[in-house]
Every structure is written in structure tokens, then in C-alpha cells.
Amino acid sequence: MSTSGAFDFPPATLPDGAARLRGDVRAFIAASSVTDGWQPRSNFMSSFSAEFSRALGQQGWLGLTWPKAYGGQERSALERFVVTEELLAAGAPVAAHWVAERQSGPLLLRYGTEAQKQLLLPGIAAGETYFSIGMSEPDSGSDLASIRTRAERTDNGWSITGTKVWTSNAHVNQWMILLARTAPQSKDRHAGLSQFLVDLKNDAITVNPIHNMLGHHEFNEVVLDETLIPADRLIGEEGQGWHQVTAELAYERSGPERFLSTYRVLFELVQGQQSNADAAGKRAIGKLAARLMALRTMSLSIAGMLERGENPDLAAAVIKDAGNTFEREVVEVARQVMPLEPAREAGNVGTYETLMAEMMLQLPSYTLRGGTPEIMRSIIARGLGVR
Amino acid sequence: MSEATRLTAESADRLFGEFVTKTVLDEADAGTWPNALWQAVDEAGYTTAWDDQDRDSRDIALTLAHRDGWHTAPIPLAETLLARHVLLVGGITPPSGILTVANPLNLDNPTLDGTRLTGLARRVPFARDAIAGVVTVVNDAVVLAPANATLEGSNMAGEPRDEVVWDNADVVVGGAFLPERLLAAGALLRSAQICGALQHALARATQYATEREQFGRPLGKFQAIQHYLARIACLSATSEAALSRASASPDNANVAAAKICASEAAGDAATLTHQIHGAIGFTQEHALHHITKRLWSWREEFGAEGWWQEYLGGVVIGAGADALWPLVVADS
Numbered sequence: 164m165s166t167s168g169a170f171d172f173p174p175a176t177l178p179d180g181a182a183r184l185r186g187d188v189r190a191f192i193a194a195s196s197v198t199d200g201w202q203p204r205s206n207f208m209s210s211f212s213a214e215f216s217r218a219l220g221q222q223g224w225l226g227l228t229w230p231k232a233y234g235g236q237e238r239s240a241l242e243r244f245v246v247t248e249e250l251l252a253a254g255a256p257v258a259a260h261w262v263a264e265r266q267s268g269p270l271l272l273r274y275g276t277e278a279q280k281q282l283l284l285p286g287i288a289a290g291e292t293y294f295s296i297g298m299s300e301p302d303s304g305s306d307l308a309s310i311r312t313r314a315e316r317t318d319n320g321w322s323i324t325g326t327k328v329w330t331s332n333a334h335v336n337q338w339m340i341l342l343a344r345t346a347p348q349s350k351d352r353h354a355g356l357s358q359f360l361v362d363l364k365n366d367a368i369t370v371n372p373i374h375n376m377l378g379h380h381e382f383n384e385v386v387l388d389e390t391l392i393p394a395d396r397l398i399g400e401e402g403q404g405w406h407q408v409t410a411e412l413a414y415e416r417s418g419p420e421r422f423l424s425t426y427r428v429l430f431e432l433v434q435g436q437q438s439n440a441d442a443a444g445k446r447a448i449g450k451l452a453a454r455l456m457a458l459r460t461m462s463l464s465i466a467g468m469l470e471r472g473e474n475p476d477l478a479a480a481v482i483k484d485a486g487n488t489f490e491r492e493v494v495e496v497a498r499q500v501m502p503l504e505p506a507r508e509a510g511n512v513g514t515y516e517t518l519m520a521e522m523m524l525q526l527p528s529y530t531l532r533g534g535t536p537e538i539m540r541s542i543i544a545r546g547l548g549v550r
Numbered sequence: 551m552s553e554a555t556r557l558t559a560e561s562a563d564r565l566f567g568e569f570v571t572k573t574v575l576d577e578a579d580a581g582t583w584p585n586a587l588w589q590a591v592d593e594a595g596y597t598t599a600w601d602d603q604d605r606d607s608r609d610i611a612l613t614l615a616h617r618d619g620w621h622t623a624p625i626p627l628a629e630t631l632l633a634r635h636v637l638l639v640g641g642i643t644p645p646s647g648i649l650t651v652a653n654p655l656n657l658d659n660p661t662l663d664g665t666r667l668t669g670l671a672r673r674v675p676f677a678r679d680a681i682a683g684v685v686t687v688v689n690d691a692v693v694l695a696p697a698n699a700t701l702e703g704s705n706m707a708g709e710p711r712d713e714v715v716w717d718n719a720d721v722v723v724g725g726a727f728l729p730e731r732l733l734a735a736g737a738l739l740r741s742a743q744i745c746g747a748l749q750h751a752l753a754r755a756t757q758y759a760t761e762r763e764q765f766g767r768p769l770g771k772f773q774a775i776q777h778y779l780a781r782i783a784c785l786s787a788t789s790e791a792a793l794s795r796a797s798a799s800p801d802n803a804n805v806a807a808a809k810i811c812a813s814e815a816a817g818d819a820a821t822l823t824h825q826i827h828g829a830i831g832f833t834q835e836h837a838l839h840h841i842t843k844r845l846w847s848w849r850e851e852f853g854a855e856g857w858w859q860e861y862l863g864g865v866v867i868g869a870g871a872d873a874l875w876p877l878v879v880a881d882s
């Protein structure tokens with residue numbers, strides 16, 4: 164029997180200069196929250212502000228790890244981690260650039276052609292070019308390999324037919340990375356998939372709004388009907404889509420946004436307990452703080468893996484599952500400690516009540532987007548060798 | 551893991567693997583002191599591993615406690631490591647031989663008059679075996695006292711937890727030391743032991759799930775079982791992360807987080823590991839109970855999660871909401 168642990172999260176330490184960067188990011192956020200007047204929301208998809216994203220780009224804080232030739236700064240993944248965690252903890256409006264900078268850019272950097280990189284990466288790093296994820300379909304959610312959208316070769320490109328759903332911000336972003344079948348389903352379910360760039364503003368597609376249960380228009384249905392795209396929109400290799408999308412999902416799942424979505428509730432809870440905490444209140448906050456400290460240490464460790472070029476997909480499944488559990492627990496514990504009626508409209512109530520209402524209504528989505536806990540646990544079990 | 555801690559872990563795994571047999575565990579349960587095991591540990595130099603104050607020496611001590619926990623070694627290695635460390639900080643030369651530590655929260659009315667101690671310590675680990683004495687903190691000073699076990703007791707795993715009474719006993723009094731610091735150091739070592747035991751529980755549960763078949767397939771093919779294993783893996787990983795954070799920078803907040811995460815994980819992981827093992831895991835003959843009984847015992851010792859939660863919550867609330875995030879990222 165092995166005497167080691169199943170999953171290693173090797174400790175990581177931040178490089179020199181990270182503390183200075185952190186201070187700069189904090190100062191920038193504090194100034195921006197005053198001048199632009201945004202309300203803190205630590206759910207990374209909550210607030211779309213092109214203005215804020217552009218300002219971050221001007222600071223050089225997007226695409227921090229990328230080559231300078233593509234608008235990056237050639238700094239480490241650990242420094243990028245510092246920027247992302249500060250933005251989330253402060254609840255800054257990051258929705259516009261988040262997906263592009265987190266996964267689309269890195270995917271293109273790894274598999275894209277030189278022309279694709281030159282065309283798209285500088286815009287992402289400038290906080291001006293935004294991406295959507297075109298994976299899910301009406302009949303394919305967790306079982307992503309079952310997608311039916313088809314891309315067929317034409318004389319000078321591809322013709323794509325199919326429907327994507329839950330495509331966040333497809334109505335405001337410029338680009339979508341789409342996963343499609345380029346060969347019929349075979350015995351190897353993961354074969355015959357490929358990734359493409361879809362121009363959401365100019366290609367012949369239809370974007371239909373889907374309102375979520377908060378009444379917000381965030382995700383969409385994207386319909387492609389023999390949509391023609393040029394040959395140079397293929398990302399990476401034809402048929403390697405599954406391999407590529409798996410790498411992309413590791414970026415999507417492994418970051419601090421998977422445990423910080425309800426951080427502002429914890430913040431308000433601590434604030435609210437300031438003058439009147441009893442033993443039960445202290446225990447509740449101590450429990451959450453301890454878990455948060457551990458999750459953050461794990462998350463930093465994952466940034467270290469990315470910096471070393473290791474594949475963090477197992478660690479990502481662990482942090483996504485443990486993080487989602489924590490996000491929900493924050494809200495449940497807050498309910499027990501500060502049982503104030505959640506309020507949908509501010510009226511004459513405080514930040515806590517409206518934040519609680521918003522978080523309770525958002526929580527069902529946190530355990531769906533980016534993959535469900537059930538799927539994460541199956542990935543972990545495979546990592547343990549029982550599947 | 552540094553090269554030194556990796557080598558320590560390897561050597562400890564070999565030693566414990568050889569000496570902590572099922573027979574030794576059963577005999578220790580029944581009250582027999584595992585002499586050969588202790589001799590081997592002592593000769594390997596493990597008991598003096600934390601005699602220095604630097605980070606390397608702390609890492610090695612925590613690694614030893616971790617592997618001791620994995621192998622459920624029925625000896626006061628963690629206690630002796632800690633006692634020697636505290637004595638040296640307090641300027642007292644540690645006597646050789648088995649030492650133990652009395653949790654300052656478990657002292658009843660200790661009165662120190664010069665070098666004369668009167669009072670009572672409850673639940674002192676292995677007091678009956680600690681011929682070299684018991685270390686504790688009285689009046690904010692390190693004290694080395696005789697370990698007179700007047701009443702023998704045990705924890706759920708059968709590890710001795712004795713009552714020690716001092717009646718005007720002659721003790722050695724050392725330098726200043728806060729009781730909280732002793733409690734925290736004890737909690738850190740127990741966290742490491744729990745983390746080791748959690749890893750072992752996960753390894754056993756995983757192995758059992760691949761071997762045991764029902765309905766014509768290994769248990770591990772059932773999704774419910776897979777998800778239990780994944781949950782144990784998450785609990786183990788979270789506790790390890792909190793431990794690594796506290797070993798890198800052992801301030802009270804980090805130690806609190808480590809003990810909270812480990813103690814919380816211990817209960818859930820023990821429950822799930824038993825569920826996966828079915829009835830065979832509920833037998834005396836099977837080795838699982840040596841792990842789970844320790845998980846259930848250690849989670850309460852040197853402060854259960856509730857104690858440390860209240861402590862950490864007090865720190866967080868006292869510092870204010872704006873200080874929470876800096877606390878979370880402070881290890882950087």
C-alpha cells in the first residue's frame with residue numbers, strides 16, 4: 164500500500180515583487196471603486212465593465228504571463244494569481260475579460276497559429292477583446308463528448324451547423340471558441356472533435372437571449388446553420404479537440420474564483436459581528452476562516468503547478484469540489500449567525516440582506532458552471548485509480 | 551517537501567513499517583508498552599529531532615508526527631518531541647528518556663511555590679510511561695514535573711491518558727512561556743498526526759474498494775463509493791494544505807486553521823472509511839479501527855475544532871472585516 168497521499172499540493176511561495184504588485188493592485192481597485200462607484204460582487208460573472216477591464220489592461224495586469232510580443236509581461240503564473248485573487252476578494256467587475264484572459268488566451272497561446280495569436284492576444288491583454296465558451300449543447304452538458312454540432316470542410320473553410328447553449332455573454336463578447344465534431348462519432352468517444360474560432364459579431368449566427376432565474380440576461384443560445392467560416396479559424400489540430408478542451412478546462416476550474424464567489428458574504432458577516440459576536444458566532448466565523456485559509460493555500464499551490472508547466476487537472480477537480488462546498492457553506496453559516504431576511508430590492512435594508520438574496524439565488528449555478536461536483540468527484544475517483 | 555523531510559519520511563516509513571505490526575498494536579491496546587518500537591525510534595534519533603529552533607528541525611518533527619500518525623505508532627513520540635522542544639526554549643536541559651506534555655487547558659488549580667508544584671493534570675498522554683517527566687506551563691513559565699500517574703485512563707484508541715497529581719512536588723522551573731503557545735504546538739503536532747492517519751484511511755479505503763467485489767464488480771465501480779472516496783480525498787487535501795501553511799509559518803491563526811481542518815476532516819473521513827469497509831471494518835481483527843479510533847481521539851486533543859474555531863473567530867472579528875483578506879493571504 165502506498166504510504167503517500169493521493170493528491171499532492173506542493174507548497175508554493177510567491178516570488179519577490181509579488182507583495183509590491185499586490186499593493187499596486189489593491190490601490191488601483193480602491194481608487195476605481197470610488198471613481199467608478201461599483202458595488203463589490205465576488206462572483207466573477209456578476210459585473211461586466213469594459214471600462215474596468217480596459218483600465219486593468221492599461222496597467223499591464225491582463226495576460227501577465229504571456230510573451231511581450233503578444234501584449235503580455237512575461238511574468239509568472241504566481242504573480243497572475245495575486246492579481247486574480249485580489250480582484251475577486253475585492254469584488255471588482257471582472258466579467259468582461261475574465262474568460263478570455265483565463266482560458267481562451269492560454270489556449271490560443273498553446274495551440275493557436277501565429278496569425279491567430281497576433282490577431283487576438285494583444286486585444287485580450289488590453290482588456291478589449293472578450294471570449295465566450297461554446298461547449299455545452301441542449302443534449303450535451305456533463306457528457307461533453309456527446310456534442311452534435313458538426314463542422315464540415317468546404318473549399319475554403321468550414322461549414323458549421325448546431326446549437327450551443329448557456330453561452331455566457333455571447334451577446335456582448337466578440338469571439339467564441341466552439342467545440343464541434345469534425346468526424347462522426349466512433350468507438351473512441353473523444354476522437355473526431357475540433358475547436359474553432361467563431362466571430363460573434365460578423366459570422367452568420369443567431370444569438371438568442373436566455374434569462375436566468377434572477378431575470379438577468381447572462382447566458383444565450385447560439386445557433387449555427389451552415390455557418391461558413393474561413394479555414395484559418397481552426398484552433399490547433401483537427402481531431403485534437405478533446406485533448407485541447409481538457410487543457411482549457413483545467414484553466415477554467417482551477418482558479419480562486421471557484422471558492423471566492425461568496426467571499427463578500429463572509430466579509431459582511433464579519434463586519435456584522437463586530438460589536439456583538441457570541442461564542443457561536445465566533446465559532447462559525449472561525450470555521451469558515453480556517454477553510455478559506457486552507458483553500459487559498461491549495462489554490463496558490465495550483466498556481467505553482469501552472470508556473471512549472473504541470474497539468475493541474477486533478478488538483479483542479481479537488482479545488483472546484485471543495486471550493487463549491489465552501490461557497491455554499493458560507494451562505495448557510497451566515498443564515499444561522501445573522502438571520503436577517505434576504506431582500507431582493509435594497510429598499511431600506513443593508514448590503515448584507517441584498518447580498519444574501521443575490522447569493523442564494525446564484526448558488527445553484529456555482530455547482531453547474533465549469534462542471535458539476537458529481538463530475539468532479541468522478542474525476543477524483545479516476546485519479547485514485549478506482550474507475 | 552525538502553530533501554531532508556523526504557528522507558525522514560522514507561526512513562520513518564521503513565522503521566514504523568517494520569515495528570508497528572498488527573500484533574504490536576493489539577498488545578499496546580491491551581496495555582503492553584511496545585519496547586522494541588520505542589528503542590528503535592530512540593536509536594534512530596527521532597525523539598531529539600525538534601531540539602533545534604529552526605524551520606528545518608520543525609519540518610522534520612512534523613514529518614515524523616505525520617508518519618507516526620499514518621502508521622498509528624502507539625508511542626508518545628509527538629509528546630517527547632514537543633516536551634524536549636519546550637524545555638529547550640525554556641532553558642531547561644531535557645532529561646533523556648520518555649517525556650510527555652500536559653495540555654495547559656487540562657490543569658486544575660496548579661499552584662507553583664518556588665520549585666514546589668501542587669495541582670492536578672487530567673488526560674496526560676502516556677504519563678505512566680513517561681519516566682523522564684511531564685512538561686507543562688504554570689504561571690507563564692515552563693515546568694518540568696514528575697509524571698505521577700495516580701489514575702490510569704485511556705482515549706478511544708486505548709492510548710494512555712492518565713491523571714497526574716502533584717502534592718508539593720519538586721519541579722524544575724524554566725523561562726517564560728505562554729500556555730497558549732504550548733497548546734498551539736500540541737495542536738500542530740496532532741494536526742500532523744491526523745493528516746497522516748487521514749492519508750492512511752484514504753489509502754485503505756481505496757485499496758478495499760478495488761479488492762472487494764459485490765454484484766460481480768469491485769465496489770469502486772459504484773458511483774456512490776467513488777464519491778465517498780473523492781470526499782475523503784478532498785478532506786485529506788484540505789487538511790494537508792492547512793498543515794503545510796502552519797508548518798511554514800506557525801502563528802496561532804495558522805495553527806488554529808490546521809487543527810480546525812484536521813479535526814473536522816477526521817470525523818467525516820472516519821465515517822466514510824467505515825462505510826466503505828462494511829462489517830469487516832467493524833471487527834477487532836481488522837486494522838481499520840486502529841486508524842479511526844485515533845482520528846476520533848486526536849480530533850479532540852489539544853483543542854477540538856470548536857475550541858480553535860472560537861479562538862480564530864475571535865481573532866478575525868477582533869481584527870475587523872478589512873483585515874480578513876490580508877490574514878488569508880499573509881503566508882505569501
Ligand SMILES: Cc1cc2nc3c(=O)[nH]c(=O)nc-3n(C[C@H](O)[C@H](O)[C@H](O)COP(=O)(O)OP(=O)(O)OC[C@H]3O[C@@H](n4cnc5c(N)ncnc54)[C@H](O)[C@@H]3O)c2cc1C
Pocket residue numbers: 295296297298299300303304305306328329330331332382527528529531532533534535536537538773
Ligand atoms: C451560470 C452558468 C453559465 C454557464 N456558462 C457556460 C458557457 O459559457 N459555455 C458553456 O459551454 N457552458 C456553460 N454552462 C453550462 C455548464 O457547463 C453545464 O451546466 C454543466 O456542464 C452541466 O451540464 P447540464 O446543465 O446540461 O446538466 P446535466 O449534465 O444534464 O446534469 C444534470 C445533473 O445530473 C448530474 N449528472 C450528469 N451526468 C452524471 C454522471 N455521469 N454521474 C453523476 N451525475 C451526473 C449532474 O452532475 C447534474 O447534477 C453554464 C452553466 C451555468 C449554470
